[in-house]
Amino acid sequence: xxxxxxxxxxxxxxxxxxxxxxxxxxxxxxxxxxxxxxxxxxxxxxxxxxxxxxxxxxxxxxxxxxxxxxxxxxxxxxxxxxxxxxxxxxxxxxxxxxxxxxxxxxxxxxxxxxxxxxxxxxxxxxxxxxxxxxxxxxxxxxxxxxxxxxxxxxxxxxxxxxxxxxxxxxxxxxxxxxxxxxxxxxxxxxxxxxxxxxxxxxxxxxxxxxxxxxxxxxxxxxxxxxxxxxxxxxxxxxxxxxxxxxxxxxxxxxxxxxxxxxxxxxxxxxxxxxxxxxxxxxxxxxxxxxxxxxxxxxxxxxxxxxxxxxxxxxxxx
Amino acid sequence: xxxxxxxxxxxxxxxxxxxxxxxxxxxxxxxxxxxxxxxxxxxxxxxxxxxxxxxxxxxxxxxxxxxxxxxxxxxxxxxxxxxxxxxxxxxxxxxxxxxxxxxxxxxxxxxxxxxxxxxxxxxxxxxxxxxxxxxxxxxxxxxxxxxxxxxxxxxxxxxxxxxxxxxxxxxxxxxxxxxxxxxxxxxxxxxxxxxxxxxxxxxxxxxxxxxxxxxxxxxxxxxxxxxxxxxxxxxxxxxxxxxxxxxxxxxxxxxxxxxxxxxxxxxxxxxxxxxxxxxxxxxxxxxxxxxxxxxxxxxxxxxxxxxxxxxxxxxxxxxxxxxxxxxxxxxxxxxxxxxxxxxxxxxxxxxxxxxxxxxxxxxxxxxxxxxxxxxxxxxxxxxxxxxxxxxxxxxxxxxxxxxxxxxxxxxxxxxxxxxxxxxxxxxxxxxxxxxxxxxxxxxxxxxxxxxxxxxxxxxxxxxxxxxxxxxxxxxxxxxxxxxxxxxx
Ligand SMILES: Nc1nc2c(ncn2[C@@H]2O[C@H](COP(=O)(O)OP(=O)(O)OP(=O)(O)O)[C@@H](O)[C@H]2O)c(=O)[nH]1
Ligand SMILES: Nc1nc2c(ncn2[C@@H]2O[C@H](COP(=O)(O)OP(=O)(O)OP(=O)(O)O)[C@@H](O)[C@H]2O)c(=O)[nH]1
Ligand SMILES: [Mg+2]
Ligand SMILES: [Mg+2]
Numbered sequence: 141x142x143x144x145x146x147x148x149x150x151x152x153x154x155x156x157x158x159x160x161x162x163x164x165x166x167x168x169x170x171x172x173x174x175x176x177x178x179x180x181x182x183x184x185x186x187x188x189x190x191x192x193x194x195x196x197x198x199x200x201x202x203x204x205x206x207x208x209x210x211x212x213x214x215x216x217x218x219x220x221x222x223x224x225x226x227x228x229x230x231x232x233x234x235x236x237x238x239x240x241x242x243x244x245x246x247x248x249x250x251x252x253x254x255x256x257x258x259x260x261x262x263x264x265x266x267x268x269x270x271x272x273x274x275x276x277x278x279x280x281x282x283x284x285x286x287x288x289x290x291x292x293x294x295x296x297x298x299x300x301x302x303x304x305x306x307x308x309x310x311x312x313x314x315x316x317x318x319x320x321x322x323x324x325x326x327x328x329x330x331x332x333x334x335x336x337x338x339x340x341x342x343x344x345x346x347x348x349x350x351x352x353x354x355x356x357x358x359x360x361x362x363x364x365x366x367x368x369x370x371x372x373x374x375x376x377x378x379x380x381x382x383x384x385x386x387x388x389x390x391x392x393x394x395x396x397x398x399x400x401x402x403x404x405x406x407x408x409x410x411x412x413x414x415x416x417x418x419x420x421x422x423x424x425x426x427x428x429x430x431x432x433x434x435x436x437x438x439x440x441x442x443x444x445x446x447x448x449x450x451x452x453x454x455x456x457x
Numbered sequence: 458x459x460x461x462x463x464x465x466x467x468x469x470x471x472x473x474x475x476x477x478x479x480x481x482x483x484x485x486x487x488x489x490x491x492x493x494x495x496x497x498x499x500x501x502x503x504x505x506x507x508x509x510x511x512x513x514x515x516x517x518x519x520x521x522x523x524x525x526x527x528x529x530x531x532x533x534x535x536x537x538x539x540x541x542x543x544x545x546x547x548x549x550x551x552x553x554x555x556x557x558x559x560x561x562x563x564x565x566x567x568x569x570x571x572x573x574x575x576x577x578x579x580x581x582x583x584x585x586x587x588x589x590x591x592x593x594x595x596x597x598x599x600x601x602x603x604x605x606x607x608x609x610x611x612x613x614x615x616x617x618x619x620x621x622x623x624x625x626x627x628x629x630x631x632x633x634x635x636x637x638x639x640x641x642x643x644x645x646x647x648x649x650x651x652x653x654x655x656x657x658x659x660x661x662x663x664x665x666x667x668x669x670x671x672x673x674x675x676x677x678x679x680x681x682x683x684x685x686x687x688x689x690x691x692x693x694x695x696x697x698x699x700x701x702x703x704x705x706x707x708x709x710x711x712x713x714x715x716x717x718x719x720x721x722x723x724x725x726x727x728x729x730x731x732x733x734x735x736x737x738x739x740x741x742x743x744x745x746x747x748x749x750x751x752x753x754x755x756x757x758x759x760x761x762x763x764x765x766x767x768x769x770x771x772x773x774x775x776x777x778x779x780x781x782x783x784x785x786x787x788x789x790x791x792x793x794x795x796x797x798x799x800x801x802x803x804x805x806x807x808x809x810x811x812x813x814x815x816x817x818x819x820x821x822x823x824x825x826x827x828x829x830x831x832x833x834x835x836x837x838x839x840x841x842x843x844x845x846x847x848x849x850x851x852x853x854x855x856x857x858x859x860x861x862x863x864x865x866x867x868x869x870x871x872x873x874x875x876x877x878x879x880x881x882x883x884x885x886x887x888x889x890x891x892x893x894x895x896x897x898x899x900x901x902x903x904x905x906x907x908x909x910x911x912x913x914x915x916x917x918x919x920x921x922x923x924x925x926x927x928x929x930x931x932x933x934x935x936x937x938x939x940x941x942x943x944x945x
Contacts, residue, residue, distance in 0.1 A: 188502060194681040197496040258704060258732065259567030259677065289732070290610075291603035298598035341732075343707040378565065380499030380681020382709040403566065406650045408683035431566065431596070 193411030193448040234441040249327035251367035256374035258341030261402035266338045267299035268436035278333040283323030284309035286340040317359040324360045344389035374400045377410030387416045402428030499712030504719045543742035547724035553670045558641045564675035566648030569703030574645040575607035576737040589639040591630040592617040596647035624662040651690030671698045678702040684713035685720045703729035785840040789832045792825045834858035
């Protein structure tokens with residue numbers, strides 16, 4: 141008797157789950173202009189999209205539930221408006237209080253610390269930022285604060301050369317905080333507008349490495365008390381839910397002011413940034429869209445959301 | 458993070474175990490929780506669906522075991538299906554029968570190819586091979602330099618010549634290797650996006666020209682949903698032979714491992730567990746399944762601990778713990794051991810539910826050195842009876858070790874804390890030592906993995922909740938009665 145119930149139950153779940161992707165089709169797009177009803181397929185498709193974009197199960201369920209509820213309450217006509225609602229609920233959280241491109245120092249050099257886990261794209265992002273602000277006629281200095289990884293200094297050296305900015309460096313194996321201090325001091329002395337400090341990749345759960353990073357901050361504050369004016373966390377857009385933990389722990393230790401979401405030129409959507417914004421209030425500031433020094437763009441919520449929903453080129457919300 | 462998936466699974470299991478009679482609701486809820494947990498662990502959404510379908514199909518199938526609690530059965534099904542999905546351990550590198558073995562390393566940008574190439578080179582060196590590495594990343598600034606530095610570090614030559622494309626370079630490297638009597642050639646390639654046709658063509662060309670014995674896809678274990686897209690594309694172009702997951706020293710749940718096993722179906726050969734060249738391990742599927750199912754990576758912990766702890770010394774200390782005779786002399790020894798073991802917190806973080814508890818204790822390892830200095834300024838009497846260290850002794854010790862009396866006081870306090878902690882540490886080790894191997898498990902134990910696991914939370918809560926335990930037992934009895942009734 142018990143097993144009978146079990147069997148029926150599983151049967152139900154099974155039919156629920158075995159609907160294939162292809163059968164669903166592009167329900168979101170299909171909805172636009174066709175005035176289709178919102179139905180289970182639509183909700184499934186929406187959920188699928190959000191999950192596949194790494195938005196995470198909790199946030200996804202919240203959005204789907206909201207859409208369903210509003211629809212049931214008769215608040216929505218099918219079509220464009222529904223898509224608007226979805227976009228709105230995603231975008232609200234992203235847009236609010238999107239700061240200036242950089243929080244510039246009132247006087248003296250603006251110090252930007254670039255941090256993140258291994259291989260996320262820190263060094264390349266430092267080069268891209270240097271290029272961007274050099275092009276805006278800022279006097280930029282970059283610092284090879286990764287004194288650990290093999291050829292990290294050489295890598296940034298090549299970038300400094302390509303971009304055409306000065307590099308402050310020491311030998312691999314030297315003290316990262318000392319390099320950072322030198323850079324800030326040099327920027328101050330040379331009247332630079334902006335100093336970008338690269339740091340070694342580190343996993344957020346390694347406390348000794350996080351403490352090392354805190355030391356970098358403390359040491360540069362000896363020279364410029366208001367520094368760092370920005371501490372940007374570089375996140376790989378291919379990262380999944382672990383990115384939340386990365387943001388949490390880097391923020392707790394360093395006080396993150398914004399995110400750089402790299403590798404968005406791939407097929408990953410970086411949807412976890414939405415959850416990070418919601419949970420920690422950390423906005424995406426720039427996105428990386430390639431390996432070249434010009435492949436950095438300011439973050440645009442609309443384009444980001446369209447990419448997640450697969451509605452690029454569709455009617456804008 | 459890691460703790461929470463374990464705890465989540467534990468709570469699901471608990472729910473299913475103690476949730477009274479089986480109802481439609483609690484099973485559905487259980488499966489939904491499993492789904493959420495897998496999604497949160499970054500298992501791909503399609504894979505989760507198929508995985509749960511499979512679990513469901515198994516459950517409605519005929520092989521329902523009578524007399525087993527339904528909750529346990531669901532747990533068993535999830536567990537078994539995961540073990541089955543992960544497949545057998547396959548960490549051999551098949552070497553070429555004739556001529557040198559060629560290993561092609563491929564993957565997205567920053568996944569860890571170059572580092573892993575050097576790790577494998579060192580591993581091969583240890584197996585008595587004569588490896589050579591080829592710097593075929595002509596893309597990333599200083600990529601060649603990076604490999605050269607790593608090559609010097611491990612003592613493996615790196616081949617590079619300028620003025621040719623990566624496929625040409627790799628083809629040439631093969632010839633060079635023969636002249637140099639090298640038997641394994643590792644090709645480090647540039648990171649590339651699977652949608653970059655030009656670069657995918659390029660690596661396909663490398664593959665065509667060098668006919669690799671093995672092609673390994675290097676994947677960042679923190680990767681989310683997209684892992685399946687890139688892996689599929691790489692597999693289509695290169696026919697990969699195995700996957701290497703890096704950065705598993707982090708706290709990621711590593712759902713991509715499950716996804717790729719399912720989608721690509723190739724063995725996971727090795728895992729990277731640190732930035733250092735030694736930090737590579739063969740992948741053990743059952744251990745990973747246990748990890749994701751919240752059974753903790755106790756085995757890794759035990760291995761690590763065993764590497765650092767001198768057995769006899771440990772036995773002696775253990776006795777002292779038990780008799781509460783642990784003194785500063787032992788404390789000093791223990792500090793040395795801990796320093797050998799690496800970060801204690803990292804280590805304890807391997808055990809679900811434990812890491813979080815330790816976050817509250819501030820263990821600064823640089824402080825250990827200071828403690829050593831302070832302890833060495835004490836007399837034997839003081840080390841044996843720290844409780845008798847009064848203010849004047851404290852002052853003398855402070856002066857002798859170049860510290861303040863406050864620091865001496867801190868040490869004494871920390872010692873008390875450590876003393877308590879060490880006692881618990883002993884417990885964990887002991888329990889971990891009792892953990893049976895997979896193949897020694899009875900079907901009942903397999904069905905209920907939590908039952909034979911030490912509950913780490915318990916170790917750290919002062920008292921086991923006797924009341925709750927009794928209640929659980931009674932509930933179980935009741936349920937058994939109910940089940941009997943139902944059968945009749
Ligand atoms: N496709 C793409 N690749 C990128 C992007 N940003 C960085 N990369 C590549 O990702 C790889 C790693 O980038 P790095 O800048 O070295 O990363 P990192 O964070 O400094 O790495 P570590 O210092 O080793 O921790 C390189 O191959 C970069 O070219 C991006 O936006 N798109
Ligand atoms: N913590 C940790 N870091 C790792 C591991 N494997 C690699 N790394 C780090 O990850 C970063 C990227 O590693 P690389 O070997 O340069 O990656 P790659 O795939 O060669 O990068 P590209 O050539 O730019 O595509 C470096 O900082 C490495 O030290 C690992 O298992 N654990
Ligand atoms: Mg770097
Ligand atoms: Mg590389």
